[in-house]
Structures are given as C-alpha cells and as structure tokens.
Amino acid sequence: MSSLSLAARDSSTMLRRNLLHARRYPSLTLNLLLTPVMLLLLFVYIFGDALSAGITGAGADRADYIAYIVPGILLMTIGGTTIGSAVSVSTDMSEGIIARFRTMAIHRGSILIGHVVGSVLQCVLSVVVVGAVGVAIGFRSKDATVVEWLLAFALLVAFSLALTWIAVGMGLISPNAEAASNNAMPLIFLPLISSTFVPVDAMPGWFQPIAEYQPFTPAIETLRGLLRGTEIGYNGWLAAGWCLGLAVLGYFWSKSVFNRDPK
Amino acid sequence: MPSAVMPTPDRDAAASAAVSATGLRKSYGDKTVLDGIDLHIPAGTVFALLGPNGAGKTTAVKILSTLIGADGGQASVAGHDLAASPQSVRAAIGVTGQFSAVDGLITGEENMLLMADLHRLPRREGRRVTAELLARFDLTDAAKKPASTYSGGMKRRLDIAMTLVGNPRIIFLDEPTTGLDPRSRHNMWGIIRDLVTGGVTVFLTTQYLEEADELADRIAVLNNGRIAAEGTAAELKRMIPGGHVRLRFTDPAAYRSAATVLNEATRDDEALALQIPSDGSQRELRSVLDWLDSAGIAADELTVHTPDLDDVFFALTGSTDRTTATTVPHQPKEAVR
Numbered sequence: 001m002s003s004l005s006l007a008a009r010d011s012s013t014m015l016r017r018n019l020l021h022a023r024r025y026p027s028l029t030l031n032l033l034l035t036p037v038m039l040l041l042l043f044v045y046i047f048g049d050a051l052s053a054g055i056t057g058a059g060a061d062r063a064d065y066i067a068y069i070v071p072g073i074l075l076m077t078i079g080g081t082t083i084g085s086a087v088s089v090s091t092d093m094s095e096g097i098i099a100r101f102r103t104m105a106i107h108r109g110s111i112l113i114g115h116v117v118g119s120v121l122q123c124v125l126s127v128v129v130v131g132a133v134g135v136a137i138g139f140r141s142k143d144a145t146v147v148e149w150l151l152a153f154a155l156l157v158a159f160s161l162a163l164t165w166i167a168v169g170m171g172l173i174s175p176n177a178e179a180a181s182n183n184a185m186p187l188i189f190l191p192l193i194s195s196t197f198v199p200v201d202a203m204p205g206w207f208q209p210i211a212e213y214q215p216f217t218p219a220i221e222t223l224r225g226l227l228r229g230t231e232i233g234y235n236g237w238l239a240a241g242w243c244l245g246l247a248v249l250g251y252f253w254s255k256s257v258f259n260r261d262p263k
Numbered sequence: 264m265p266s267a268v269m270p271t272p273d274r275d276a277a278a279s280a281a282v283s284a285t286g287l288r289k290s291y292g293d294k295t296v297l298d299g300i301d302l303h304i305p306a307g308t309v310f311a312l313l314g315p316n317g318a319g320k321t322t323a324v325k326i327l328s329t330l331i332g333a334d335g336g337q338a339s340v341a342g343h344d345l346a347a348s349p350q351s352v353r354a355a356i357g358v359t360g361q362f363s364a365v366d367g368l369i370t371g372e373e374n375m376l377l378m379a380d381l382h383r384l385p386r387r388e389g390r391r392v393t394a395e396l397l398a399r400f401d402l403t404d405a406a407k408k409p410a411s412t413y414s415g416g417m418k419r420r421l422d423i424a425m426t427l428v429g430n431p432r433i434i435f436l437d438e439p440t441t442g443l444d445p446r447s448r449h450n451m452w453g454i455i456r457d458l459v460t461g462g463v464t465v466f467l468t469t470q471y472l473e474e475a476d477e478l479a480d481r482i483a484v485l486n487n488g489r490i491a492a493e494g495t496a497a498e499l500k501r502m503i504p505g506g507h508v509r510l511r512f513t514d515p516a517a518y519r520s521a522a523t524v525l526n527e528a529t530r531d532d533e534a535l536a537l538q539i540p541s542d543g544s545q546r547e548l549r550s551v552l553d554w555l556d557s558a559g560i561a562a563d564e565l566t567v568h569t570p571d572l573d574d575v576f577f578a579l580t581g582s583t584d585r586t587t588a589t590t591v592p593h594q595p596k597e598a599v600r
Contacts, residue, residue, distance in 0.1 A: 006383075013380040021368050024409075096364035100425070103328045105354035106381050261331040 007107040014114025021088070022122060029122055032084045035188065036077040036130050043069055043197055044137060055199060063138055070134040071223040072196025075216055077130045078123045078160050079187040082167035085119035086187075089171030090180035099262065112254055116164050123160035141227040152226040158243040159219050163187060165250025172257040191216045215242040281306040281433050281464035282327060286336035289322050296322045298488035299336065304481070306432075309455070309465040311479035313472065315580055318485045320468035321361055324437045327466065328358045341433055357431030361438045363418045364425070367411030371402050371421050374410055378428035396424040400454070416447030423454060434458060436467040440474060452477055472573050484579050491579040499575045506569040507538040508551050510562035521560045541567070 022029060043051065044066055052065035092098060092115070101111055131139075144152070167184055174180035193207075194216035200208050211217055218238035225232035282304040289297040296319045304310040314320050325331045327340055329349040338345045341355035358364070365374050372393060379389030397403045400420040405413060410421060419439065426434060439455065440448040455478055458465055469475055475482045476496045483493040492499055511534065512518035518535040522528065528537040541547050548567060555562070568574075 009383065010381060013377065016380075017366070017369070017377055020373065024368060095366065096360050097366045099330055099360055100358060100364035101381075102330055103353055103356065103358045104381055104429070105350050 003107075007110060007113075010107040010110035011113040011117065014110045015117050016114075018088075018114050018118035019121070022118065028084050028088070029081070029126065032080045033077070033126055033129055035080050036073050037133055039076070040069065040073045040130070040133060041137075051198065054202065066134070066138050067140070067142070067228055068224075069197060070131075070139040071227060072191060072194060072216075072220045073134065074127050074131055074156065075159060075219050075223065076188070076191035076196060077126050078156065078163055079191050079216070081123045081126045082119060082160070082163040082187050083181060083184040084122070085115065085164055086167040086171035086174065086180045086184035087177050089115050089168050090174040091177050093172060093262075094176065102262065108259075109255070112168060112258055115168055116161070119164040119167070120157060120160045123164070124157065127156055127160075143229050144227050148226045152223055155219065155223055155226070155239065155243075158240075158247075162215075162243040162246035162250065165247050165254060167250075169250050169253040169257060172254055190214055191220075195220050213238070215246060218242060279306055280304060280339075281308075282310070282338070282340050282466060284327070284336060284338035287323070287326060287333050287338055288335035289319075289326060289331075289333050295488050297326070297333075300485070300488070300490050302338075302483070302490075304464060304466060306464050307459070307462055308480040309459055309467065309478050311475035311482045312466070312468045312485050313470070313475045313482055313576065314468075314485035315470060318580075319488045320470075320485055321437055323485070324358070324360075324435050324466070324468055328356055328435050329353055330358075354429075355432050357426035357429060357434045359419075359422045359426050359434070359436050359439060361441060363422050365410045365413075365418055365421050368409065370407050371410050371413070371417075372397065372406040374421060374425055375428060378425045382429045384428075392428055396427055400424045414447075416443050416450065419443060419447070419451060420454070423451075427458075431463070433464045433466065436465060438468055438470065440469070440471065448474075472576050484576060486580045492575065502575055502578075506541060506567070508541045508548065509536055509538050509566045509568055510555075510560070511536040511564040511566075513563045517561070521558075521562070524558045524560060537562075538568075 044062065048062050048065050052062060052068075055065065055068060089112075098111065102108075141149075167187060170183040171180045174183050193211055194214060195211065196216070200211045200217060203211055218235040219242065221230070221235035222232050222239045224230050225235070280303055282302055284300065284302040286299045286301065287297050288295070288299050300319075300323065302310075312320050312323060322331075326333045327338060327345070329345060329352050332346070340352045343351040343355070345352055365371075366377065369377070375393035375397060376389055379392055384392060394403075397406050400423065402417065402421055402424065405417060410418065413421060423436075423439075436455065440451050443451060452474070455465060455467070465478075467474075467478065479496070481493065481495055482499060484491045484499070492502060494502075507529075510521065510528075512521065513535065515535060518537075522530055522537060525537055525539060528539045530537060539551060541551055
C-alpha cells in the first residue's frame with residue numbers, strides 16, 4: 001500500500017472511532033444544538049417584531065425576519081458544533097489511548113484527521129437539523145438555482161472545515177475540557193457580533209469594521225445571497241479567503257502542537 | 264554500601280539486543296530525570312527497571328517507546344535507531360502504559376477491533392484475533408460492555424490484549440501491576456510469564472521488588488535518573504553484606520542505654536532501633552540473645568533479617584526506612600524480653 005492509502009485507511013479507522021463516540025454519547029452534540037435553536041426562536045418570536053421593523057421598515061412581517069436570520073443561525077450552528085470538537089479533542093488527548101496511538105506504526109496525522117472529518121460531518125448534520133427548524137417556522141429560499149444550492153453547501157462545508165481546524169488547535173492547547181470550552185468561546189461569540197441578527201449598518205460606526213470583516217459576516221452575507229438572492233458583492237471572496245486562511249492556519253497550528261512531545 | 268554498576272555488557276552482543284541504550288539523558292527544565300543511562304537487553308528475556316516513584320522509570324519507557332525524544336544519548340530498539348527510524352521501532356513494539364491505554368467510551372471488543380484495523384489486519388483476521396485474545400484474557404463476557412465500566416484488573420488485561428494484537432516482539436510494561444489487587448497481580452504475572460514463553464522480550468518497570476525478583480532475568484535499579492546497580496536478582500543480593508538482627512525499643516532511655524552497650528550496632532535513632540550483623544542462623548541468634556541477656560538489654564521487638572532485594576534497593580536508593588522484615592517464626596516478642 002502506498003503511504004497515501006495507508007494514511008487514508010488509518011484516518012478512516014480513526015474517523016470510525018470518533019463517530020462511534022459521537023453516536024454512543026450524542027448528548028454533547030445535542031446540547032450544542034440547543035443554543036442556535038433557542039436563539040433562533042427567541043429572536044424570531046420574542047424580539048422579532050421590533051427587529052423586523054428595524055431592518056425591513058414599517059409594515060414588515062415576521063417572515064421577512066425569519067428570512068434574514070436563518071443563514072446566520074446556520075453558520076452559528078457550525079461555530080457551536082466546533083466548540084464540541086475542541087472539547088472532545090482536549091478530552092481525547094488526555095486519554096492513555098492517544099499515547100498508545102503515538103507508539104504505533106500508524107499514520108500520525110490520522111488521529112487529527114479522524115477528529116476533523118468527524119467534526120465536519122457533525123457540523124453538516126447539525127446544520128441540517130437547525131435548518132429543518134428554520135424551514136418548519138417558515139424559512140424558504142428565494143429563486144436559488146441548483147448551482148447556488150451547491151455553492152451554499154460548499155460554503156457550509158468549507159466554513160466547518162476551517163472552524164474545525166481552529167477548534168482542534170484550541171483543543172490541543174487546552175489541558176482539560178473546561179479550558180477547551182473557554183478557549184473556544186470566540187467560535188460562538190463571533191456570530192453574536194456579526195450580521196446574524198441585525199445588519200452591520202445598524203451597529204455603531206466604530207464597531208462596523210470589526211463586525212463587517214470578521215469571519216462570520218462575509219460567510220453569512222454570502223449564504224444569504226445564495227439562498228435569498230441578496231447582494232453578495234466582495235463577501236464571496238472574503239468568505240473564501242477566511243475559510244482558506246483559517247483552515248491552513250488551524251492545520252499547521254494543530255500539527256505543530258500535536259507533534260510536540262506529550263507531557 | 265556498595266553501589267557499583269555491574270560490568271558493562273560487551274558491545275559485540277549489540278546485534279542480538281532487543282534494546283540497547285547508551286548515555287540516555289532527559290531533563291524537564293532544570294530537573295534532570297534521566298542522567299545518562301545505559302541498557303542492554305538480550306532478545307527473549309525479561310528486564311525489570313526497578314525504582315521508587317519519580318526515579319525516571321516512566322520517562323525511560325516513554326523514550327524507548329518513541330513517545331518522547333531524549334535530550335542526549337543513543338538507543339536502538341529491535342535493531343532500529345530510535346531517532347532515525349521511529350516508525351520501524353513502533354512496528355516492532357507494544358506498549359502498555361502506567362495509565363490504562365484503553366478507550367473507555369467504546370466496548371472492549373471495539374477497542375480490540377480498533378487495534379486490528381490500525382494494524383491493517385484483514386477484517387476476518389481482525390475478528391479472529393479479537394475473539395481469541397478476549398478469550399485468552401478472560402474478557403469474552405465483558406466484550407460488549409464499555410471499557411470504562413471494567414475493573415482495574417480487567418482494564419489492565421484489555422490493555423495487554425490490545426498490545427498483543429500487533430504481535431509485537433518487544434513489549435514495554437510500565438508498572439503493569441500498580442493499583443491491582445493481589446489476585447489480579449498474580450494473574451498479571453502469569454500473563455507476563457506466558458509472553459516470555461512465546462519468545463517476546465519484556466521490558467517492565469516496577470516499584471515492587473518482589474515483582475522484579477519473580478519475573479525478571481535481569482534487574483536494573485534506577486535512582487535519581489541513574490542506574491545504581493544492574494544484574495540478576497542473585498547478583499544484586501550478593502552486593503550487600505549479610506543479614507542482621509533488629510532490636511526495637513519503645514522507651515528512648517532503654518534504647519540509649521542499649522545503644523551504648525552495643526556500640527557495634529547500627530543505630531536508627533528515629534525508629535529507636537539497633538541492627539546487629541547476623542547471618543540469621545540459629546546458633547548466631549542464640550549467641551546474640553545470650554549476649555543481650557548478659558548485658559541486661561530487653562528489646563520490645565526482635566526481628567531477624569536475611570538479605571533480600573529490599574536491602575539492595577534501600578541500600579542503593581539511600582533510604583533507611585525498612586518496611587518489610589522477617590519476624591522470627593513461632594517466637595512471640597514477649598519470649599525474647
């Protein structure tokens with residue numbers, strides 16, 4: 001077997017192990033789904049009237065706000081799910097089994113790749129679940145072509161991959177689950193200060209650049225454009241750049257931390 | 264006390280060595296954990312690295328099993344240089360760490376199949392090896408339960424079973440019986456003996472002298488990052504002078520007056536105990552007792568001590584705290600008052 005196929009085989013073994021964990025202990029993943037679903041319902045049904053009036057002008061109804069908020073909630077779901085990845089990587093690294101893996105003649109990267117692929121799959125699954133809630137309360141795409149749907153899917157996967165690599169790095173530097181959960185807070189905090197709930201224009205002037213150029217807003221605007229036909233502009237390229245940049249950064253960071261001698 | 268290192272093994276035998284190391288060093292910050300250790304372990308033998316907590320045993324295993332790098336020195340395992348070809352070393356070894364290296368979230372069987380997959384065994388072969396090893400280690404009944412629900416002994420057995428999936432030629436066992444109850448401990452000894460019968464080289468660390476004495480062909484005593492002595496159990500026992508009779512007092516005044524009379528005895532002021540050299544024979548014991556009577560000394564407790572690995576260990580690791588001693592059989596302490 002070539003080294004590439006060995007790497008693929010070991011990675012798929014590790015992936016199966018991680019999926020087994022996720023399937024056997026689904027509570028962590030399910031808990032992380034609660035936050036985006038609660039926020040979605042809270043903002044639509046409690047704050048929705050005021051917010052929709054502010055965003056779409058007087059006479060706007062709730063459906064307009066649902067259309068506005070769901071794309072952001074979907075990306076927030078990814079952020080929340082990757083916090084779970086940071087926690088599970090950190091927990092896993094403290095286990096003796098990882099020391100065993102390190103002393104076996106396996107492809108070294110497979111341990112992390114298994115986590116990353118597992119996490120991306122979980123992200124996609126979570127997006128589907130939260131997306132279903134969105135559809136159930138009335139979200140519909142508008143004039144989206146097949147290509148736009150595929151691009152939307154690609155964006156969600158790429159964004160998941162990018163955030164996962166960052167989350168894996170955060171998990172690796174965290175000594176325990178609590179620390180991992182704290183270190184990964186930005187992944188759920190950033191969507192709160194993005195264009196998820198209100199447009200960037202509605203924020204204070206000094207804050208607008210932060211909200212506009214952080215990773216979530218370009219991705220949200222792109223997804224919104226793909227599904228709802230709003231203006232994407234340069235946000236598509238910004239989103240692609242963030243995905244690529246974060247994935248590469250997270251990959252090399254995680255790799256270098258993982259290759260250090262364990263304590 | 265003698266602390267001479269046994270003659271270094273000859274270099275010609277390096278070819279048949281399962282593990283050989285020269286001048287291994289490791290420090291964390293300014294704390295030196297391994298201060299230049301040399302090892303030579305012939306293939307097919309059991310080697311015990313014996314030492315107190317913090318002596319550097321685990322660090323030695325971590326280095327030799329490629330888990331961490333050494334700061335200095337050279338070592339090869341199964342004929343492969345550790346630094347140059349760690350993957351070849353990994354392919355030849357199996358490691359069972361001090362802390363159970365099993366995945367607690369999945370079942371025992373799933374742990375075994377995971378190992379089979381990582382050793383790239385064909386599916387059918389993996390199932391066969393799994394079933395066989397689970398049966399051999401008496402885990403078949405618990406195979407479908409999560410490993411986190413296993414007892415300490417079961418976890419350790421699963422751990423070893425997982426190590427054996429790859430059919431390693433050299434096995435590192437880091438404190439394999441620490442924390443096990445006496446029955447599990449004896450089971451583990453049986454397992455280790457079986458491994459050796461199969462031609463496997465075993466490198467084990469332990470803090471139990473009895474364990475090293477029971478299992479190992481050769482023993483190295485590790486203390487403060489250095490090998491204080493190395494040899495067979497018999498060779499090590501020969502390194503220290505004969506046994507002694509130990510007299511313990513409860514009354515400090517009686518202890519002091521006895522110590523003045525028995526000026527050739529070794530004093531242990533803290534324990535109020537005196538040690539008189541003796542080979543432990545009946546004749547010598549009688550003469551010691553007669554002598555004590557004539558000097559009017561009445562100890563509260565008398566124990567006869569023949570040299571064992573404990574003496575070597577305590578002599579070499581610089582501790583005077585004796586925890587095990589052979590009490591005179593059938594002789595209540597009142598009898599020697």
